[in-house]
Each structure stands twice: as structure tokens, then as C-alpha cells.
Amino acid sequence: MPVENLFSDLPTQPLPAELVDLLASQAGVRIKRIVSTGQASPDDFWYDQDEHEWVTVLQGAARLCFDDGEVLEMRVGDHLVINAHRKHRVDWTTPEEVTVWLAVFYPA
Amino acid sequence: MPVENLFSDLPTQPLPAELVDLLASQAGVRIKRIVSTGQASPDDFWYDQDEHEWVTVLQGAARLCFDDGEVLEMRVGDHLVINAHRKHRVDWTTPEEVTVWLAVFYPA
Numbered sequence: 001m002p003v004e005n006l007f008s009d010l011p012t013q014p015l016p017a018e019l020v021d022l023l024a025s026q027a028g029v030r031i032k033r034i035v036s037t038g039q040a041s042p043d044d045f046w047y048d049q050d051e052h053e054w055v056t057v058l059q060g061a062a063r064l065c066f067d068d069g070e071v072l073e074m075r076v077g078d079h080l081v082i083n084a085h086r087k088h089r090v091d092w093t094t095p096e097e098v099t100v101w102l103a104v105f106y107p108a
Numbered sequence: 109m110p111v112e113n114l115f116s117d118l119p120t121q122p123l124p125a126e127l128v129d130l131l132a133s134q135a136g137v138r139i140k141r142i143v144s145t146g147q148a149s150p151d152d153f154w155y156d157q158d159e160h161e162w163v164t165v166l167q168g169a170a171r172l173c174f175d176d177g178e179v180l181e182m183r184v185g186d187h188l189v190i191n192a193h194r195k196h197r198v199d200w201t202t203p204e205e206v207t208v209w210l211a212v213f214y215p216a
Binding site: 003004005006007008023024026027028029031052054056058072074075076077078079080081102104106107108 | 111135
């Protein structure tokens with residue numbers, strides 16, 4: 001049984017897109033590591049998901065925006081549930097270091 | 109919408125038992141923070157769970173044992189899926205610092 005590490009295989013320079021690794025998937029539940037190297041969502045893009053998402057930042061820093069105007073600065077260890085269909089976007093991830101997100105998607 | 113932090117409210121001295129916080133719960137999925145201050149499972153105790161568990165160590169260090177004889181040293185960021193009914197126990201958590209586990213339980 002392999003044990004892997006959430007901080008392994010991180011990029012050493014900016015990538016053209018986020019890096020997504022599926023860590024576990026079963027019965028509508030998906031656990032993903034998402035690695036950002038300064039990426040943000042396009043200005044006019046909103047995630048509008050059918051599933052709930054619990055998300056945390058394990059390394060780096062980020063800022064989430066919601067279409068109700070809320071803005072969340074995310075530091076290491078900060079976590080929240082984004083309810084299904086709560087529109088949101090990644091407004092910013094730090095260019096200073098690699099940002100490692102852990103996200104759990106589960107049925108609404 | 110509250111944002112909380114996985115590393116907040118950690119004990120500053122050993123506790124008599126592990127500290128468990130339910131971070132999210134929906135549709136058979138439970139996300140928990142488990143804080144150990146040197147605890148281990150009793151010698152003859154095995155977890156035998158109906159659900160799959162994805163688990164990682166976010167701070168500290170631990171050792172898992174399985175009834176098939178496998179022993180896993182868990183360092184920060186190490187993660188694995190423990191399949192439902194794979195019997196396991198926490199053989200050791202470091203007494204040197206607080207160990208923070210993140211566990212996602214989901215239907216088998």
C-alpha cells in the first residue's frame with residue numbers, strides 16, 4: 001500500500017496551469033490536491049459546482065471571491081465549506097511560493 | 109461564513125484523550141481534525157470501520173499498524189486510504205509536539 005506525500009513532486013518554477021492530483025475517489029467523493037503557481041481564475045469566470053467542496057490551503061496563500069461580494073484571504077490551515085452552486089473564483093494565489101490546496105468534493 | 113484554521117486551538121500540554129473536531133458532515137461524508145498529544149491505541153485495540161478513511165498527518169508524527177503486519181511511519185504530508193474493515197491501530201504519536209491528523213470518512 002503506497003503512502004504518498006502532499007508536498008512531494010511540487011513544481012520548482014511556475015507552470016502554465018494548475019496541477020491537479022486525484023488522491024481518492026469513491027461513491028461521489030473526490031479528494032484532490034491542487035497546486036497553484038500564481039494562477040487565478042479568469043476575471044469573468046465563476047466556479048458553479050454541483051457538489052459541496054471542503055477546501056483548505058496547506059502551503060502558500062490565496063484569495064477566494066464569491067459572487068455575493070465576500071472575499072476570503074486564505075492562509076495555511078484556513079478551511080471552509082463552499083456549498084454547491086455558491087459561485088466563487090480564485091482571485092489570487094501567491095507568486096512567492098507554490099500554493100498547495102486540499103479539496104474534498106462530496107454530494108450536496 | 110466562518111473560516112477556521114486547522115492549526116488553531118491546539119493544546120499547549122498533553123491531554124487525557126485525543127481531541128476530535130468535525131469540520132464537515134454531509135451525505136455519509138465526515139471530515140475530521142484529530143489532535144493527538146502522544147496518544148496511541150490500546151495494545152489490543154483495532155479500528156474496524158464500515159467506511160473508507162483517507163487520512164494525512166498535517167503536523168507531528170505517528171505510526172500506524174495494520175493487522176496484516178504492515179507498519180507505516182507517518183510524517184507531515186504523508187497520506188493514504190485505509191479501506192473499510194482494514195483493521196488498524198495508532199501505534200504511536202510523537203510526544204515531542206502536537207500531532208494534527210486530517211481524516212475524511214466516506215462510504216465504502
